[in-house]
Amino acid sequence: SYELTQPPSVSVSPGQTASITCSGDKLGDKYASWYQQKPGQSPVLVIHQDIKRPSGIPERFSGSNSGNTATLTISGTQAMDEADYYCQAWDSNTFWVFGGGTKLTVL
Amino acid sequence: EVQLVESGGGLVQPGGSLRLSCATSGFIFSSYAMSWVRQAPGKGLEWVSAISASGGSTYYADSVKGRFTISRDNSKNMLYLQMNSLRAEDTAAYYCAKEDRGENHFDYWGQGTLVTVSS
Numbered sequence: 001s002y003e004l005t006q007p008p009s010v011s012v013s014p015g016q017t018a019s020i021t022c023s024g025d026k027l028g029d030k031y032a033s034w035y036q037q038k039p040g041q042s043p044v045l046v047i048h049q050d051i052k053r054p055s056g057i058p059e060r061f062s063g064s065n066s067g068n069t070a071t072l073t074i075s076g077t078q079a080m081d082e083a084d085y086y087c088q089a090w091d092s093n094t095f096w097v098f099g100g101g102t103k104l105t106v107l
Numbered sequence: 108e109v110q111l112v113e114s115g116g117g118l119v120q121p122g123g124s125l126r127l128s129c130a131t132s133g134f135i136f137s138s139y140a141m142s143w144v145r146q147a148p149g150k151g152l153e154w155v156s157a158i159s160a161s162g163g164s165t166y167y168a169d170s171v172k173g174r175f176t177i178s179r180d181n182s183k184n185m186l187y188l189q190m191n192s193l194r195a196e197d198t199a200a201y202y203c204a205k206e207d208r209g210e211n212h213f214d215y216w217g218q219g220t221l222v223t224v225s226s
Binding site for chain 1: 142144151152153154157166168169202207210211212213214216217218219
């Protein structure tokens with residue numbers, strides 16, 4: 001079965017750039033999506049098709065995907081960005097797959 | 108405005124059954140595939156099941172295959188998940204999620220309904 005691996009936690013200072021990685025076999029050949037989930041809330045799509053931002057998502061959120069790694073980058077991180085982030089891809093055998101999630105701490 | 112509202116969660120004994128519902132509005136329901144995604148307490152997201160726009164194709168995670176059945180009623184804009192032979196490890200918040208057409212990601216999520224499997 002296809003698996004996606006994320007670091008459990010990432011820390012960043014306010015105003016700095018946060019990078020969250022997601023690794024999977026030949027992930028660059030698939031589309032990666034990213035979801036933000038704040039405590040007690042439902043997930044929100046922040047990046048899809050590797051690099052696209054849905055309407056309403058701030059420009060400080062960006063994505064990339066190449067080789068075996070997709071990356072979510074948050075530039076000028078704000079306190080409101082503190083949340084859990086999940087990557088997701090689609091595999092023809094496993095179907096919809098999520099990474100284990102990364103807790104972003106802004107301190 | 109797209110809205111997804113889940114219901115039907117609750118406390119059930121191991122081996123029991125439960126049927127979840129998701130009422131949708133704000134989009135042409137019959138044009139979009141839908142999924143159920145769950146999240147155990149303090150854990151990550153796990154895709155559970157999906158159904159095509161017409162309902163003619165269904166997909167399941169190995170962890171629920173043979174026990175859960177996804178269905179939809181396009182005339183009522185409703186999505187369902189019939190859960191049988193429930194286990195303690197099925198305890199989770201269950202979200203219904205709308206798939207962005209043909210793009211294999213989820214652009215809208217419901218608020219979730221909690222299923223607790225315990226004696």
